Amino acid sequence: xxxxxxxxxxxxxxxxxxxxxxxxxxxxxxxxxxxxxxxxxxxxxxxxxxxxxxxxxxxxxxxxxxxxxxxxxxxxxxxxxxxxxxxxxxxxxxxxxxxxxxxxxxxxxxxxxxxxxxxxxxxxxxxxxxxxxxxxxxxxxxxxxxxxxxxxxxxxxxxxxxxxxxxxxxxxxxxxxxxxxxxxxxxxxxxxxxxxxxxxxxxxxxxxxxxxxxxxxxxxxxxxxxxxxxxxxxxxxxxxxxxxxxxxxxxxxxxxxxxxxxxxxxxxxxxxxxxxxxx
Amino acid sequence: xxxxxxxxxxxxxxxxxxxxxxxxxxxxxxxxxxxxxxxxxxxxxxxxxxxxxxxxxxxxxxxxxxxxxxxxxxxxxxxxxxxxxxxxxxxxxxxxxxxxxxxxxxxxxxxxxxxxxxxxxxxxxxxxxxxxxxxxxxxxxxxxxxxxxxxxxxxxxxxxxxxxxxxxxxxxxxxxxxxxxxxxxxxxxxxxxxxxxxxxxxxxxxxxxxxxxxxxxxxxxxxxxxxxxxxxxxxxxxxxxxxxxxxxxxxxxxxxxxxxxxxxxxxxxxxxxxxxx
Numbered sequence: 001x002x003x004x005x006x007x008x009x010x011x012x013x014x015x016x017x018x019x020x021x022x023x024x025x026x027x028x029x030x031x032x033x034x035x036x037x038x039x040x041x042x043x044x045x046x047x048x049x050x051x052x053x054x055x056x057x058x059x060x061x062x063x064x065x066x067x068x069x070x071x072x073x074x075x076x077x078x079x080x081x082x083x084x085x086x087x088x089x090x091x092x093x094x095x096x097x098x099x100x101x102x103x104x105x106x107x108x109x110x111x112x113x114x115x116x117x118x119x120x121x122x123x124x125x126x127x128x129x130x131x132x133x134x135x136x137x138x139x140x141x142x143x144x145x146x147x148x149x150x151x152x153x154x155x156x157x158x159x160x161x162x163x164x165x166x167x168x169x170x171x172x173x174x175x176x177x178x179x180x181x182x183x184x185x186x187x188x189x190x191x192x193x194x195x196x197x198x199x200x201x202x203x204x205x206x207x208x209x210x211x212x213x214x215x216x217x218x219x220x221x222x223x224x225x226x227x228x229x230x231x232x233x234x235x236x237x238x239x240x241x242x243x244x245x246x247x248x249x250x251x252x253x254x255x256x257x258x259x260x261x262x263x264x265x266x267x268x269x270x271x272x273x274x275x276x277x278x279x
Numbered sequence: 280x281x282x283x284x285x286x287x288x289x290x291x292x293x294x295x296x297x298x299x300x301x302x303x304x305x306x307x308x309x310x311x312x313x314x315x316x317x318x319x320x321x322x323x324x325x326x327x328x329x330x331x332x333x334x335x336x337x338x339x340x341x342x343x344x345x346x347x348x349x350x351x352x353x354x355x356x357x358x359x360x361x362x363x364x365x366x367x368x369x370x371x372x373x374x375x376x377x378x379x380x381x382x383x384x385x386x387x388x389x390x391x392x393x394x395x396x397x398x399x400x401x402x403x404x405x406x407x408x409x410x411x412x413x414x415x416x417x418x419x420x421x422x423x424x425x426x427x428x429x430x431x432x433x434x435x436x437x438x439x440x441x442x443x444x445x446x447x448x449x450x451x452x453x454x455x456x457x458x459x460x461x462x463x464x465x466x467x468x469x470x471x472x473x474x475x476x477x478x479x480x481x482x483x484x485x486x487x488x489x490x491x492x493x494x495x496x497x498x499x500x501x502x503x504x505x506x507x508x509x510x511x512x513x514x515x516x517x518x519x520x521x522x523x524x525x526x527x528x529x530x531x532x533x534x535x536x537x538x539x540x541x542x543x544x545x546x547x548x549x550x551x552x553x554x555x556x
Contacts, residue, residue, distance in 0.1 A: 038381055043422030045450065049494045066380035072286035072294055079380050104294035108377040109301065111339055113294075120287050127284050134281070148335045153289075220335065 117161035126168035146221030
């Protein structure tokens with residue numbers, strides 16, 4: 001087992017608006033909350049008031065969607081400066097975002113878009129990631145995507161590309177096991193093979209989430225459902241390899257109550273505890 | 280800034296083409312339903328030559344943006360109807376594609392677009408509704424500056440307050456309407472179904488839009504004189520000049536009471552916390 005060297009902060013959930021009322025009344029026991037950075041990169045108002053209330057009682061980890069590390073465009077240092085300021089406000093121990101592009105030229109697509117897996121692109125993206133991490137002065141963890149297309153000019157598998165980027169950049173991984181599963185079904189590869197090639201000493205955090213299936217069998221990363229058993233199975237594999245790593249349940253639509261959401265997240269803790277009991 | 284390496288040329292081209300494909304506007308049918316124009320996708324760079332796969336991204340792109348606009352502009356959606364609203368948003372975002380990493384900035388050019396394009400430029404109610412909802416969205420996340428309290432002024436400064444320029448907090452705005460837009464929107468936010476809320480009636484109104492002490496959106500109806508005074512102050516006129524403007528348009532009876540009225544208005548507005556230094 002490649003021991004994960006990152007601190008295990010436990011199991012948390014994404015902080016979402018429909019849950020605020022419950023959280024602010026009940027102050028439930030949660031190890032931490034994960035926030036979407038962009039939701040709080042505002043000048044003022046209720047988003048920041050709510051965030052400050054959360055920060056009084058809970059640790060917060062930041063997860064972003066607009067770093068666009070795989071964009072051909074240069075890094076957006078105005079965006080990075082605001083992101084860094086938010087990191088200082090939250091005290092997040094690390095920052096994660098996706099191994100994807102979200103903008104091209106001046107157009108922002110507000111989606112997590114894939115690239116071909118080539119050595120040239122890996123070198124380019126790794127350099128940007130290294131610069132971003134140096135600027136942010138925090139560990140940067142890149143997340144693997146769910147994707148729906150692959151490209152003719154890819155030279156390697158997704159897991160080879162992912163590993164190449166993080167090792168060249170000397171950054172960390174935010175391993176999303178639901179995304180591994182969704183992409184494995186959509187592109188016909190073995191999810192187990194993917195996980196056999198992950199450098200687990202670089203995995204800072206894991207995401208679990210639900211997904212949806214289209215009539216033609218394509219899976220979509222919708223975060224609007226319970227975590228499927230096949231994804232929990234991948235999570236068990238990751239846990240066995242890491243010995244335990246910070247875990248977040250992402251649930252972003254078709255919301256359940258906070259208690260139901262937390263109960264789903266706690267399945268991750270049950271898995272961790274089950275392993276601890278057999279060790 | 281650290282020097283960044285030159286991007287691979289092929290990556291720029293791929294992202295330009297892919298981006299162009301997934302942001303292709305839907306084609307709207309007569310019924311208002313829309314379809315992806317998959318025949319426009321350029322599949323030569325795809326390993327799986329399946330337009331449906333690119334259509335997933337195309338649908339995600341538009342559904343995400345349409346959803347954000349529907350949430351921010353429920354009044355505009357009600358007034359136009361959902362299909363016409365979606366077509367308007369599609370036309371707007373085709374004209375002004377998102378250029379900010381924040382979805383809060385999606386409607387930055389909406390008022391400009393409506394004022395420049397048919398048929399909306401002819402529809403004053405629609406333009407005013409868009410203005411109202413744009414103001415409210417901006418106020419929700421606006422910053423806050425140090426508050427202004429005239430009671431904290433020295434005696435000398437208080438005596439000279441007439442020459443002072445008072446500024447509104449970034450989260451405060453004034454709104455003038457010719458239809459009952461604000462109240463209709465307030466009803467829409469509470470209603471289970473939007474069909475139950477009647478369309479705005481033709482009715483002039485003036486509003487002070489702000490955030491209350493708990494950070495929530497709030498509004499107060501203003502008289503024409505109150506609006507005129509606040510508008511003059513917001514435009515940068517010193518207090519004495521702003522008051523003179525209101526007095527000059529008041530009738531004789533109102534002018535006699537204006538002095539004590541204005542004192543009361545100010546005391547109330549200071550309590551609301553709408554001024555900054």
